[in-house]
Amino acid sequence: SGRTRQECSERIKPEYINREQLTMNDQQLTIKAQEETYPVEHQQGGFVVSTDKSKLDIASIHDFLTHCYWSEGISRATVEKAIAHSLCFGLYEREKQIGFARVVSDYTTYAYLCDVYVLESHRQKKLGTWMMSCVMAHPDLQGLRRFTLLTRDAHELYRKFGFSESKNPSRYMEIHDADVYKR
Numbered sequence: 001s002g003r004t005r006q007e008c009s010e011r012i013k014p015e016y017i018n019r020e021q022l023t024m025n026d027q028q029l030t031i032k033a034q035e036e037t038y039p040v041e042h043q044q045g046g047f048v049v050s051t052d053k054s055k056l057d058i059a060s061i062h063d064f065l066t067h068c069y070w071s072e073g074i075s076r077a078t079v080e081k082a083i084a085h086s087l088c089f090g091l092y093e094r095e096k097q098i099g100f101a102r103v104v105s106d107y108t109t110y111a112y113l114c115d116v117y118v119l120e121s122h123r124q125k126k127l128g129t130w131m132m133s134c135v136m137a138h139p140d141l142q143g144l145r146r147f148t149l150l151t152r153d154a155h156e157l158y159r160k161f162g163f164s165e166s167k168n169p170s171r172y173m174e175i176h177d178a179d180v181y182k183r
Contacts, residue, residue, distance in 0.1 A: 051088060051089055057090075061083070061097070089131060099128065111146075112148050
């Protein structure tokens with residue numbers, strides 16, 4: 001927006017970079033991120049939506065996602081890494097996980113909602129709508145300039161929360177490797 005590369009790079013001063021953070025491995029970064037966040041929980045009847053990652057049933061999430069059209073064949077390691085680097089919402093009936101949603105965000109300007117599901121046995125109970133209400137109310141997701149998602153068949157659910165088709169689809173670009181999980 002009018003600035004040259006030189007002007008932009010002059011604003012980034014190396015002395016402001018914490019060198020210790022740059023050398024952390026994925027496990028250390030995950031632990032650091034968990035220490036800096038706090039779980040948010042909502043209860044309704046016998047159901048709970050929680051952002052506490054320690055409650056997530058990774059095996060159940062992987063089993064569901066590996067059979068979905070958007071992530072068919074995804075490896076457990078990929079699911080684990082995605083969860084480690086995202087804000088996750090587990091939907092539970094008592095202790096059993098029955099739904100999930102994941103948000104990738106910088107918590108300031110942009111968020112991407114993905115991997116949203118409620119188990120077939122618990123659909124038609126408005127739990128997906130409630131889980132989405134919890135996602136949209138999360139304090140770290142307020143004031144964003146852009147919040148995006150991709151869906152094949154849940155447009156009406158997301159419209160309830162203000163999502164709409166892109167007003168300028170010609171501006172949207174992507175690199176999409178549909179077979180990445182099959183290799």
